Amino acid sequence: MPDAKPLIQVxxxxxxxxxxxxxxxxxxxxxxxxxVGLVGDNGAGKTTLIRVLCGIxxxxxxxxxxxxxxxxxxxxxxxxxxxxxxxxxxxxxxxxLSIARNFYLGREPVRKVLGIPLLDFAKMRGEATKVxxxxxxxxxVSADDEVERLSGGERQSVKIxxxxxFKNRVVIMxxxxxxxxxxxxxxxxxxxxxxxxxxLLVIYITHDIFQVHKLADRIVIMENxxxxxxxSTDKMSAEALEEVIRQxxxxxxxxxx
Amino acid sequence: MSLxxxxxxxxxxxxxxxxxxxxxxxxxxVATSEGRWNNAYNISxxxxxxxxxxxxxxxxxxxxxxxxxxxxxxxxxxxxxxxYLFLAVRVDPAMAAFAAVAAGAAIGAFxxxxxxRTGTPSLIVTLGSLMIFRGLAIALTSGFAFSVPYKDRxxxxxxxxxxxxxxxxxxxxxxxxxxxxxxxGLVILSIAxxxxxxxxxxxxxxxxxxxxxxxxxxxxxxxxxxxxICGVLAGLAGVLEAGKLGSADGSMxxxxxxxxTASCVLGGCLLAGxxxxxxxxxxxxxxxxxxxxxLVVRAIPPQWFIVLLGLIVVLAALxxxxxxxxxxxx
Numbered sequence: 001m002p003d004a005k006p007l008i009q010v011x012x013x014x015x016x017x018x019x020x021x022x023x024x025x026x027x028x029x030x031x032x033x034x035x036v037g038l039v040g041d042n043g044a045g046k047t048t049l050i051r052v053l054c055g056i057x058x059x060x061x062x063x064x065x066x067x068x069x070x071x072x073x074x075x076x077x078x079x080x081x082x083x084x085x086x087x088x089x090x091x092x093x094x095x096x097l098s099i100a101r102n103f104y105l106g107r108e109p110v111r112k113v114l115g116i117p118l119l120d121f122a123k124m125r126g127e128a129t130k131v132x133x134x135x136x137x138x139x140x141v142s143a144d145d146e147v148e149r150l151s152g153g154e155r156q157s158v159k160i161x162x163x164x165x166f167k168n169r170v171v172i173m174x175x176x177x178x179x180x181x182x183x184x185x186x187x188x189x190x191x192x193x194x195x196x197x198x199x200l201l202v203i204y205i206t207h208d209i210f211q212v213h214k215l216a217d218r219i220v221i222m223e224n225x226x227x228x229x230x231x232s233t234d235k236m237s238a239e240a241l242e243e244v245i246r247q248x249x250x251x252x253x254x255x256x257x
Numbered sequence: 258m259s260l261x262x263x264x265x266x267x268x269x270x271x272x273x274x275x276x277x278x279x280x281x282x283x284x285x286x287v288a289t290s291e292g293r294w295n296n297a298y299n300i301s302x303x304x305x306x307x308x309x310x311x312x313x314x315x316x317x318x319x320x321x322x323x324x325x326x327x328x329x330x331x332x333x334x335x336x337x338x339x340x341y342l343f344l345a346v347r348v349d350p351a352m353a354a355f356a357a358v359a360a361g362a363a364i365g366a367f368x369x370x371x372x373x374r375t376g377t378p379s380l381i382v383t384l385g386s387l388m389i390f391r392g393l394a395i396a397l398t399s400g401f402a403f404s405v406p407y408k409d410r411x412x413x414x415x416x417x418x419x420x421x422x423x424x425x426x427x428x429x430x431x432x433x434x435x436x437x438x439x440x441x442g443l444v445i446l447s448i449a450x451x452x453x454x455x456x457x458x459x460x461x462x463x464x465x466x467x468x469x470x471x472x473x474x475x476x477x478x479x480x481x482x483x484x485x486i487c488g489v490l491a492g493l494a495g496v497l498e499a500g501k502l503g504s505a506d507g508s509m510x511x512x513x514x515x516x517x518t519a520s521c522v523l524g525g526c527l528l529a530g531x532x533x534x535x536x537x538x539x540x541x542x543x544x545x546x547x548x549x550x551x552l553v554v555r556a557i558p559p560q561w562f563i564v565l566l567g568l569i570v571v572l573a574a575l576x577x578x579x580x581x582x583x584x585x586x587x
Contacts, residue, residue: 104457
């Protein structure tokens, strides 16, 4: 059972990009020990919402509470320090750096030599190698190879492996199974459940309602920057939720015409 | 060893191209100059030029590594030289050097803050500061040169800051102390770039600013730091050059920004950011200084240098791209 007190509480959040109203008065709670599916069509605002939660975007107005405290400054560094790990869709890896360097980007382990903080390459290589082997990357890929050489699935594996390795309190997955084979996809979904069972909050973004309905405790549906549904999966079937997404789309079409 | 075995090496070491060019040019110069290029005196002169241009190049390479560019370094160099010479006789050479380098840092901070706070492309910002500080230098000196008379240059500080005849052995006239500063700069920056979190953040910011940001790297601070270091190095180079020559006017350092940028490109630094080679960039500087001196010893009018420089940059960039494309093919 999730805690009664939400770990992340979003209240009346609005975000504008110039004149574009990307998030419209969104309010939603997330609890520890909960796997929440965040669903909606392309451009619904799912990614924008989680980019606020992980500190990339600063909301125009509205409030975000983490662990009961109002969040005043938004920066990925602060989110990561608070224990929010995010697997982003299009960003997160630098092609020009090795897997080991990417793995620890922003939180590099150092050991002091004559007072100079030098990268702890042994640790960086060791941990990164463990993870890429666990995730079944090709045998000829080493932790010293640049990310440039990896396939789409391998990149995704590195990002997921990194998030799981550093997991703390929240893991946000943005379309984590894109580019993955059937077996890899099952592995990722299993990991998401494991993390939830360990008491973490997992937010799982996808537009495949059927896939996430099997995993999630609760589904939040977004449409055009608004939250249009928030229901637990034992109360609403995947078919019913899919209908909501379809309806949401039609309402918008009418408004536009 | 098959050619294919070279691919990973070329992929990892973008500076290989410039080393090949350097080796070829040195052989060519030796073969065609009848000893006028390859003698101790001339080599010492080349190293002298390499020292100050090289320090500037190291800074420019760092900024290029973050995906930005700094073409204001020629003016920074000139301003620092003038500040140093103005204060050296009036106050003290060490204090003067400190003030000049601080001015370099301030110009770097000015560039970096404008770029990161306003999002204006660094090419525009530094083009502006190139003109601002060049204009200031010319206006403030009103056409006159600042100098320190040779007889006043006895103090140890003068020797440390661009003095000549270090390691004088036999017929070898020794090198300028500026060369030691260059080596020190190369060692320190190489450690920072390859072995410290600083370098990881810098190259990440240049490789993909969005990805670096999403991992908690404060990209703006990284860029600002690179601009400041670049200003400091250009300032230090200006001090050393002024210390060596003993005089400077408002045009000091003119066109050097182009040579420094060309050195970086020749040395395998990717202008888009994320991939730089400090050793390669210095090799580029050495190649440029060597060509310049070759023209001098062959009595070819120096105005041809800039033509040749342009041609070499274009050719090297093309050749390097072909080489890398080949190396990246699986």
